[in-house]
Amino acid sequence: MHGTETATFGILLRRLRRDAGLTQEELAERAGLSPRGIGDIERGISRKPYHATVEQLAAALELSPADRAALLGAAQRQLHHADHLPDLPVGGFLGSAPEGPLVARAHEMERIGRVVETVSGGTGQVLLLAGEPGVGKTRLAQEATLVCRAIGMQLATGRCYEPLQAEAFCPFLEILTWLVAMARSRLRIDPVKRWPQVGRLLPDHMPPAVDTVDGGAREQQKLFWGVAGLIEALAGTAPVALALDDLQWADQSSLELLQHLARHLRNAPVLLMGIYRELGGERPSPRTPLSQALGAFHREHLSEDITVGRWQQDGTRALMASIFGDQGISPEFVDLVHRHTEGNAFFIQEVLRGLVERGDVFEQDGVWDRRMIEEIAIPRSVRDAIGERLMRLSLRAQTTLAEASVLGQVYSFDDLQAMGDRPEQEVEDDLEEAACAGIIRAVEGDSYAFNHVLTQQTLATQLTPRRKRRLHLAAGNAIERQPERIRQQRAAELAWHFREADDSGRALRYATLAGDKAQMVFAHGEAERHYRAALELAQERGDTAIEAELQQKLGQVLFGAGQYEEAIAVFERAIAVYGARRDLEGAGRATALLGRAHRARGTPEEGICRVEPMVELLARGSPSSALASLHIALAHLYFLAGRYREMRDSAERGEEVAQLVGDQRLLGEAGMRRGTALQMLDQLEEGHLVLEQALPLVEAGGDLDTLFITLNNLGAACQHLGRMEEMRRWSGRALEVAERMGNPTRTCFALGSLGLSLTILGEWQEARGVLERSVELTRTMTLVADVANSLTFLGRLALEEGKWGEASQHLHDALAVTQGTSDRQFREIVQASLAELEVLEGRPEEAVNRLEPLAEQEDATLGWILSPLAWAYLVRDETEQVRRAEETAERAVAQGRQRPGFLVEALWIQGMVFIRQRRYPDAERALDEGLTLAGSQPYPYIEGRILYTLGLMHGEREAPQRAQELLERALAIFQRLGAQPYIERTERALHDLG
Numbered sequence: 001m002h003g004t005e006t007a008t009f010g011i012l013l014r015r016l017r018r019d020a021g022l023t024q025e026e027l028a029e030r031a032g033l034s035p036r037g038i039g040d041i042e043r044g045i046s047r048k049p050y051h052a053t054v055e056q057l058a059a060a061l062e063l064s065p066a067d068r069a070a071l072l073g074a075a076q077r078q079l080h081h082a083d084h085l086p087d088l089p090v091g092g093f094l095g096s097a098p099e100g101p102l103v104a105r106a107h108e109m110e111r112i113g114r115v116v117e118t119v120s121g122g123t124g125q126v127l128l129l130a131g132e133p134g135v136g137k138t139r140l141a142q143e144a145t146l147v148c149r150a151i152g153m154q155l156a157t158g159r160c161y162e163p164l165q166a167e168a169f170c171p172f173l174e175i176l177t178w179l180v181a182m183a184r185s186r187l188r189i190d191p192v193k194r195w196p197q198v199g200r201l202l203p204d205h206m207p208p209a210v211d212t213v214d215g216g217a218r219e220q221q222k223l224f225w226g227v228a229g230l231i232e233a234l235a236g237t238a239p240v241a242l243a244l245d246d247l248q249w250a251d252q253s254s255l256e257l258l259q260h261l262a263r264h265l266r267n268a269p270v271l272l273m274g275i276y277r278e279l280g281g282e283r284p285s286p287r288t289p290l291s292q293a294l295g296a297f298h299r300e301h302l303s304e305d306i307t308v309g310r311w312q313q314d315g316t317r318a319l320m321a322s323i324f325g326d327q328g329i330s331p332e333f334v335d336l337v338h339r340h341t342e343g344n345a346f347f348i349q350e351v352l353r354g355l356v357e358r359g360d361v362f363e364q365d366g367v368w369d370r371r372m373i374e375e376i377a378i379p380r381s382v383r384d385a386i387g388e389r390l391m392r393l394s395l396r397a398q399t400t401l402a403e404a405s406v407l408g409q410v411y412s413f414d415d416l417q418a419m420g421d422r423p424e425q426e427v428e429d430d431l432e433e434a435a436c437a438g439i440i441r442a443v444e445g446d447s448y449a450f451n452h453v454l455t456q457q458t459l460a461t462q463l464t465p466r467r468k469r470r471l472h473l474a475a476g477n478a479i480e481r482q483p484e485r486i487r488q489q490r491a492a493e494l495a496w497h498f499r500e501a502d503d504s505g506r507a508l509r510y511a512t513l514a515g516d517k518a519q520m521v522f523a524h525g526e527a528e529r530h531y532r533a534a535l536e537l538a539q540e541r542g543d544t545a546i547e548a549e550l551q552q553k554l555g556q557v558l559f560g561a562g563q564y565e566e567a568i569a570v571f572e573r574a575i576a577v578y579g580a581r582r583d584l585e586g587a588g589r590a591t592a593l594l595g596r597a598h599r600a601r602g603t604p605e606e607g608i609c610r611v612e613p614m615v616e617l618l619a620r621g622s623p624s625s626a627l628a629s630l631h632i633a634l635a636h637l638y639f640l641a642g643r644y645r646e647m648r649d650s651a652e653r654g655e656e657v658a659q660l661v662g663d664q665r666l667l668g669e670a671g672m673r674r675g676t677a678l679q680m681l682d683q684l685e686e687g688h689l690v691l692e693q694a695l696p697l698v699e700a701g702g703d704l705d706t707l708f709i710t711l712n713n714l715g716a717a718c719q720h721l722g723r724m725e726e727m728r729r730w731s732g733r734a735l736e737v738a739e740r741m742g743n744p745t746r747t748c749f750a751l752g753s754l755g756l757s758l759t760i761l762g763e764w765q766e767a768r769g770v771l772e773r774s775v776e777l778t779r780t781m782t783l784v785a786d787v788a789n790s791l792t793f794l795g796r797l798a799l800e801e802g803k804w805g806e807a808s809q810h811l812h813d814a815l816a817v818t819q820g821t822s823d824r825q826f827r828e829i830v831q832a833s834l835a836e837l838e839v840l841e842g843r844p845e846e847a848v849n850r851l852e853p854l855a856e857q858e859d860a861t862l863g864w865i866l867s868p869l870a871w872a873y874l875v876r877d878e879t880e881q882v883r884r885a886e887e888t889a890e891r892a893v894a895q896g897r898q899r900p901g902f903l904v905e906a907l908w909i910q911g912m913v914f915i916r917q918r919r920y921p922d923a924e925r926a927l928d929e930g931l932t933l934a935g936s937q938p939y940p941y942i943e944g945r946i947l948y949t950l951g952l953m954h955g956e957r958e959a960p961q962r963a964q965e966l967l968e969r970a971l972a973i974f975q976r977l978g979a980q981p982y983i984e985r986t987e988r989a990l991h992d993l994g
Contacts, residue, residue: 009041009075010042011117011151014042014113016061027057027060031056032056039106054072058072093138093245093449094157094245097142098142102143103318103319104319105140108140109140109143109144112147115304123267123269124267124268124269124271126272126303127144128273128305129274130276130277132310134346134347137275138275139345153240155241156175157174157242157244158172159174159244159410160249160250163408164249164251164493166495166496166530167526168518168521169523171250175244179191180198183234186237194233195227196740198230200223219560224260225260228260231261232265235265235268235269241271242271244258247290251289253522253525255292256293316343317329317338319345325368333373337351344382346454350382350389353389357392359371393433394430394433397434402459403471404416404448404456406475407475410450411447411448412446412448413448414446419475431448473497473498473501495507499511504537504541505541508534508537512550515528515531515553515557524560528557528558531553547577548581551590552593554570558570568601574586575587584621585626588617588618589625591610591614591630592626592632592633594611595637596633602640604638605641608637608638611634623657625666628663629654631670632669638677645677651673654666664697665702667697668697668700669701671697671698672691672709675687675688684721684899687717688721692714708734708750711730712750712753715727719757722901722904722933722939724761731753751773756796758770759796762938762939762976764800765978768794768797775810778791788818791810791813792826795809795810798810799833799837802979802980802981804837807837815831832868835851835868845876848869848876851865851868851872863899863902867902867905867906867909870888870892870910871909882913889906889909890910892910900933904930904934905942907946908926908945911924911950920957927953930946934946944973947969947973948985951989952967955992960993964990971987
């Protein structure tokens with residue numbers, strides 16, 4: 001049987017039972033076991049399948065010897081695993097062992113079992129459990145986690161809390177702490193070094209600030225891919241299950257991370273389980289982060305959804321029987337409870353507890369009994385039931401719980417005790433009283449939790465507005481007295497308490513701090529929410545200094561989230577506020593950010609018009625980091641506008657100012673920009689030198705993205721200089737940095753560049769593997785350059801291999817990606833590659849029409865365009881076209897003298913033109929020079945083409961021996977590469993020599 005060597009005992013038993021065509025009830029009858037026992041085994045609840053039971057099941061199923069051995073082996077593995085499982089705490093929260101059996105959820109558990117089985121087989125799944133408050137979602141989820149745990153899955157749980165719904169990645173903090181600990185023990189590596197971005201989310205870790213304007217979206221993707229990489233690595237040791245409770249209170253970033261994991265762990269044995277609340281059978285409001293996430297899950301068919309509904313009467317009876325036993329559970333009593341509770345599990349439990357406490361249901365001589373039905377009054381609502389039970393507590397205990405209700409469903413003893421500054425013993429006594437009544441429970445550490453969120457909400461709604469404000473102020477004061485590290489970690493919570501307490505000053509301070517903290521982990525949605533709240537408070541208070549700073553921070557968040565239009569508007573408002581305060585430095589910083597936003601939006605000229613006047617204004621004063629940032633922003637804008645000389649000049653001035661103010665990070669970035677500008681101005685050697693000089697500063701600055709760009713540009717410089725081995729080394733280093741960043745877009749781009757270098761060097765098999773990996777990554781990409789370069793270079797490789805259909809598909813896909821964008825360079829490379837394909841396929845007119853307009857554009861990437869255009873003219877074989885081919889080839893050679901990486905192909909084309917004109921000495925001179933260059937770079941594909949062309953020329957000149965020697969050398973190269981079209985052409989040419 002397929003997969004039996006790794007299947008768990010429960011899963012294997014289910015497969016064998018289904019193969020035999022038996023129901024659980026039929027197998028139970030044959031084996032002499034109970035149907036519930038069979039169900040518990042298959043669901044993983046019964047963790048110890050002893051030998052006698054297994055033998056009974058094997059006999060009942062009439063198994064073959066092989067299947068019987070497989071079943072016995074699975075049972076032994078599960079027994080060993082069960083003996084090594086640590087005990088769970090008992091409680092009503094996710095991650096604990098439930099206090100009683102699960103009742104009346106067989107259908108739901110059957111569906112959950114199928115999902116778990118799929119995951120254990122190696123396929124990632126998302127499982128969403130939804131239902132109204134109190135219906136039993138968490139209890140069902142507990143059972144699901146027990147199944148996962150029993151079959152050997154690595155389980156981690158996290159929870160969202162109402163007071164912390166603006167706390168970035170709140171439910172993942174618990175999960176990641178566990179994941180990191182498991183990685184250290186199971187993978188024997190330091191996961192924070194392997195996936196450095198993960199460290200940003202660990203408790204007690206204060207990450208460094210990042211340039212969110214340049215890297216916000218990318219940095220968030222790095223973080224997401226880092227978390228995904230860690231989970232995928234752990235799943236390689238054993239399947240992983242992550243469960244998140246109360247998703248209706250999840251922050252936006254957590255839900256975005258959950259969606260990312262759902263999409264990118266489909267091929268890993270990972271279960272992502274989420275539990276969320278529906279009210280009145282309706283999904284959350286479409287405006288909430290959860291509703292948007294649910295919409296994405298459903299559109300993309302990512303999740304298995306289970307709605308946990310109220311029980312029918314038989315479910316109510318099953319729960320009552322599990323509490324009281326079958327004695328005294330008359331149909332009338334069940335009907336009475338069911339009619340009032342409508343099958344809500346928590347309501348039923350609260351009613352039954354209340355009846356016991358009231359004495360309407362009592363135990364006598366070990367048997368439960370009750371009053372007459374007509375004497376029993378059932379509360380009308382769950383809140384009435386909770387209120388009735390709360391009233392039985394002492395007045396002081398009720399007061400303590402009311403205070404606890406403003407802290408949330410889970411709260412610490414220290415916070416609660418500090419709120420009222422009451423003796424520790426009093427608070428302990430009150431909590432013990434409430435715990436004995438089953439209204440709260442102790443959880444990990446010195447924390448407590450209400451038995452249900454409805455209990456906490458019932459207490460909170462009974463508070464008067466004045467008392468609620470006072471209690472929130474007391475809570476904020478209590479938390480604020482803690483050490484600075486704790487205050488930083490709980491900034492969002494402090495902002496919430498002080499906002500509810502109408503303390504605008506402290507609410508402003510902590511909302512700003514919470515925004516900063518969220519932005520450090522690239523939680524753009526939470527950062528925006530905090531900054532907007534803080535901005536509103538600052539404007540109410542008339543604090544323009546803080547308002548200007550917050551406008552700038554908000555603009556950076558919006559930029560990081562890709563909301564460029566709104567970011568530009570917010571930066572403009574920041575500049576206006578700074579201007580009104582006569583704060584030129586602040587206005588300069590905000591204007592530099594505005595310039596970069598215009599660059600990202602693709603409106604460089606607008607950005608230049610806004611940045612240039614501010615540069616002139618600040619240049620009148622002393623050098624500053626703001627002025628250096630403005631010059632660098634201008635360099636970015638000039639690059640996009642194709643104004644490379646001005647780009648170089650701005651970068652130079654940025655370097656000068658950064659040097660004067662001692663800002664090494666800006667100095668490195670400015671140097672990188674200047675080196676790039678020199679490359680674009682065909683000053684390749686100087687540009688390469690400047691980039692090498694900037695590299696140590698960039699490395700010391702710690703900005704991995706700027707380091708990646710520097711390494712990538714060094715590789716591009718080497719390509720243009722014809723130093724292909726150096727190009728491969730720089731591209732390989734850039735790939736290492738991209739993978740260290742955990743950034744798939746940068747990884748994709750680096751793979752494309754490395755694949756190009758391998759293609760040029762003639763290592764086509766390795767190049768194809770690298771480029772195919774890169775193209776596979778593009779399926780999740782949205783950034784244009786990262787997608788285009790992978791598709792383009794794989795298309796070029798396919799073209800050279802003779803796989804022209806594949807080449808056309810990749811190149812047209814790349815062209816579609818670059819259309820309508822400012823990414824002109826790659827658009828021109830794609831067009832040149834398509835033109836070469838058209839020439840090879842005998843459609844030179846189409847190639848000419850494609851390339852002529854590009855060749856006439858100022859600052860076009862002529863190194864790519866001119867050679868295939870000259871070839872297209874030549875193939876048309878008309879006198880005028882041959883003349884054009886000669887002129888264009890001459891331009892290509894002149895361009896190649898400045899960019900040697902393009903010279904070898906230009907000389908090959910020029911040599912073919914001279915042959916057509918029967919200028920054989922000129923042809924031989926051009927081709928010999930090209931042959932020498934191709935061998936030194938090395939560039940074997942062009943070397944083979946030149947040898948082939950020389951062979952044809954000597955054949956025309958009736959030098960068959962020399963022609964044969966050249967053609968044989970060419971054929972050997974083409975065969976080693978796998979260049980099928982030229983293999984066929986060369987073999988025909990040798991045959992014709994006869």
